[in-house]
Amino acid sequence: MPEGDTVWQTARRLHGALAGQVLTRSDFRVPKYATADLTGRTVLDVTPHGKHLLTRVEGGLTLHSHLKMDGSWKVFANGRRWTGGPSHQIRVILGNEDRTAVGYRLPVLELMRTSDEQRVVGHLGPDLLGPDWNPERALANLLADPARPLGEALLDQRNLAGIGNVYKSELCFLLGVTPWLPVGALPAERAARLPEFAKRLLEANRDRPVRSTTGRRGQDLFVYGRAPRPCLRCRTSIRVAEQGDGSRERPTYWCPRCQTGPSPSTAPPRGTPRRTTN
Structure with a gap:
């Protein structure tokens, strides 16, 4: 699973390619958003929050994505061949006059009101690379x-x-x-x-x-x-x-010598596993 620094880098690439630009292409390839169209809207910013990506679009909309284990966002100059994977793995395409961002194998893709972002990131602790760090x-x-x-x-x-x-x-x-x-x-x-x-x-x-x-x-x-x-x-x-x-x-x-404490052969059994939220 990509970690916070990788997600931060992905957000920076997406922000540099899309922010401040009007979308000339919008193609959602998941059934839930098959009819969604962001064409004509300006991308305001792309912000990372922990391992989550928030792409904010004019009109009070946010595209929330999470890479999980295998997902990725690739940015291509228009006219360049896409190399992120086979076409059936593409979940969304956002493009402007110069660049195209392609989301591959994204297990989490959700179009929501920007005012509802806390529903997907409000449970997170302080972001190590974010302004809310505490x-x-x-x-x-x-x-x-x-x-x-x-x-x-x-x-x-x-x-x-x-x-x-x-x-x-x-x-x-x-x-x-x-x-x-x-x-x-x-x-x-x-x-x-x-x-x-x-x-x-x-x-x-x-x-x-x-x-x-x-x-x-x-x-x-x-x-x-x-x-x-x-x-x-x-x-x-x-x-x-x-x-x-x-x-x-x-x-x-x-390292069994440099690190002290229990290891799998000595660790006490745990109770019911907790559910970890990403």
């Missing part, structure tokens, strides 16, 4: 369920918006704890700096074509996707296991 509120949200594993809490967008599975694993490594450590067991000084630490990581990567948490060329990530290769710090083999986020299991990476 580290104190984010930390309070994370600590509200002290028995919850840290990895689950970080992925729950109701706590803070923008962290996905990559940043979950990398943040836990940088904090020196496993993703299965209960949030309440995180040392106080590490807990206090976690929200701003997460924000700095996403901010550092929102303008980069390749995400990096290490600062090392060719070794971009400490643990994510690196099992069973050696840890960049201690050379112990990185491990991987599934961890629930409240809705599904996700591959989770950690």
Whole structure:
């Protein structure tokens, strides 16, 4: 699933291509909006909110989209061949005199009144890359369920918006704890700096074509996707296991030497899985 920095980059591309321009093409390829037509309306802005994209259009309308696991928005100069996938995967096309934005495999696509945006993003915690960022509120949200594993809490967008599975694993490594450590067991000084630490990581990567948490060329990530290769710090083999986020299991990476706390062989059983909202 794309993370907050990727969604921020997508919003910037869409905003640069569409904002301030009158739509000359509008083609919805989902049954619910088959008759919707935005032609002749000016795109006002494209704003990211956590992992959600809000494309605001003249007349008080917002096109809400979410990339989930496989969705993407591609922007093409008019006349250029589209390369985002086969045509049957296209869900919406928005174009003006110069550029065309094509939404591929979008699992969430909703045309709504701009005044109703809170219905789809109002449940989210503070956005790590947004104007509503509030580290104190984010930390309070994370600590509200002290028995919850840290990895689950970080992925729950109701706590803070923008962290996905990559940043979950990398943040836990940088904090020196496993993703299965209960949030309440995180040392106080590490807990206090976690929200701003997460924000700095996403901010550092929102303008980069390749995400990096290490600062090392060719070794971009400490643990994510690196099992069973050696840890960049201690050379112990990185491990991987599934961890629930409240809705599904996700591959989770950690170093058994650099990170303290429970791991899948020692973590206590959890109760009924929580539903995580994106």
